[in-house]
Amino acid sequence: MTPIIDLRSDTVTRPSAGMRAAMAEAPVGDDVFGDDPTVNMLEERVADLLGKEAAVYVPSGTMSNQLAVNIHTQPADELLCDVNCHIYNYEGGGPAILSGVTCRTLDGDFGILDLSQLEDKIRNPDDVHLVKTRLVCLENTHNRGGGRIYPIEKIEAISQWAWKNGLIMHLDGARLWNAIVATGIAAREWAKHFDTVSVCFSKGLGAPVGSALAGPKAAITKARRTRKLLGGGMRQAGVIAAGCLYALDHNIERLADDHRTAQILARAVADTPGMTLEPTDVDTNLVWVRIAPSLGSAKDIAARLKREGVLVHTAGAQKIRMCTHLDVSKPQAERAAETLRKVVVKPILV
Numbered sequence: 001m002t003p004i005i006d007l008r009s010d011t012v013t014r015p016s017a018g019m020r021a022a023m024a025e026a027p028v029g030d031d032v033f034g035d036d037p038t039v040n041m042l043e044e045r046v047a048d049l050l051g052k053e054a055a056v057y058v059p060s061g062t063m064s065n066q067l068a069v070n071i072h073t074q075p076a077d078e079l080l081c082d083v084n085c086h087i088y089n090y091e092g093g094g095p096a097i098l099s100g101v102t103c104r105t106l107d108g109d110f111g112i113l114d115l116s117q118l119e120d121k122i123r124n125p126d127d128v129h130l131v132k133t134r135l136v137c138l139e140n141t142h143n144r145g146g147g148r149i150y151p152i153e154k155i156e157a158i159s160q161w162a163w164k165n166g167l168i169m170h171l172d173g174a175r176l177w178n179a180i181v182a183t184g185i186a187a188r189e190w191a192k193h194f195d196t197v198s199v200c201f202s203k204g205l206g207a208p209v210g211s212a213l214a215g216p217k218a219a220i221t222k223a224r225r226t227r228k229l230l231g232g233g234m235r236q237a238g239v240i241a242a243g244c245l246y247a248l249d250h251n252i253e254r255l256a257d258d259h260r261t262a263q264i265l266a267r268a269v270a271d272t273p274g275m276t277l278e279p280t281d282v283d284t285n286l287v288w289v290r291i292a293p294s295l296g297s298a299k300d301i302a303a304r305l306k307r308e309g310v311l312v313h314t315a316g317a318q319k320i321r322m323c324t325h326l327d328v329s330k331p332q333a334e335r336a337a338e339t340l341r342k343v344v345v346k347p348i349l350v
């Protein structure tokens with residue numbers, strides 16, 4: 001049987017034999033007591049990579065982002081973010097539920113905000129009617145923005161303005177690794193424009209579990225306390241942290257392969273009538289596609305692809321997302337591209 005090509009997300013990867021061996025051999029201790037040497041090593045490594053004083057290991061990117069929102073704000077504060085960002089759309093209303101914070105959303109260009117959109121958004125802190133503008137959250141690369149890379153000059157302009165005006169900057173860098181590999185700009189160069197940065201190991205890096213929040217020591221100490229409160233204090237977490245260390249050692253540079261395989265899919269979309277890339281340039285490993293109603297719905301296309309052994313993610317009535325990762329080889333990407341071309345000419349048998 002031909003193996004399934006799973007393009008739904010870069011979270012579907014399974015740990016390799018080498019990663020599993022590293023996990024099995026990891027020295028461990030009780031991390032809530034600060035005794036797990038592997039977790040400690042990972043936290044120090046991430047802090048160093050991002051040029052921050054400290055980092056805390058957490059179970060997921062959602063927890064990492066929500067810890068950041070929580071430690072930087074008070075109830076009745078407001079954060080500014082792009083309307084399509086993960087923190088606002090896919091974290092279960094976390095800012096409202098966990099921190100009593102409202103999100104003021106701005107229409108980015110495929111997730112990318114320009115300083116001019118933010119400049120007049122700071123509310124008068126002396127007006128008793130208003131929430132207090134406290135935090136700016138950016139996402140790089142931008143998931144719903146089609147894997148787009150934030151131009152670093154735009155980030156710099158936003159952070160200079162934010163800091164000058166007493167706001168705090170947080171980066172959702174779940175896929176920062178992809179931006180690093182695609183641009184050659186080092187992790188700490190991106191991170192220096194933010195107070196805190198969240199990174200994930202379970203997306204393109206292929207580890208089974210975990211994210212980290214990095215920032216100033218006092219902020220991370222506070223985040224550790226909130227992590228415990230939310231049930232994220234883990235014990236012998238070195239077993240999973242070892243997978244993350246392995247991923248940092250082995251799986252960063254190879255993200256360039258995922259960017260190349262994404263181009264194979266992008267080309268197939270570009271020359272398939274009725275399918276449009278959104279955005280038209282694919283920067284990294286995410287390929288978002290608008291489906292013309294004449295081809296059927298996104299669900300119809302996904303069902304036809306599935307019958308041919310290719311899984312994609314549907315997002316809304318007419319959009320699909322395909323995501324390349326370390327379990328999608330070049331021949332598999334080529335087969336997926338061929339399948340894509342094929343299913344649109346087949347009669348609909350839904």
Ligand SMILES: Cc1ncc(COP(=O)(O)O)c(C=O)c1O
Pocket residue numbers: 059060061062063065086087139141142143172174175200202211
């Ligand atoms: C940009 C971005 N941020 C945060 C997350 C949340 O990560 P997790 O699924 O580990 O909670 C995701 C998940 O896909 C994401 O794409």
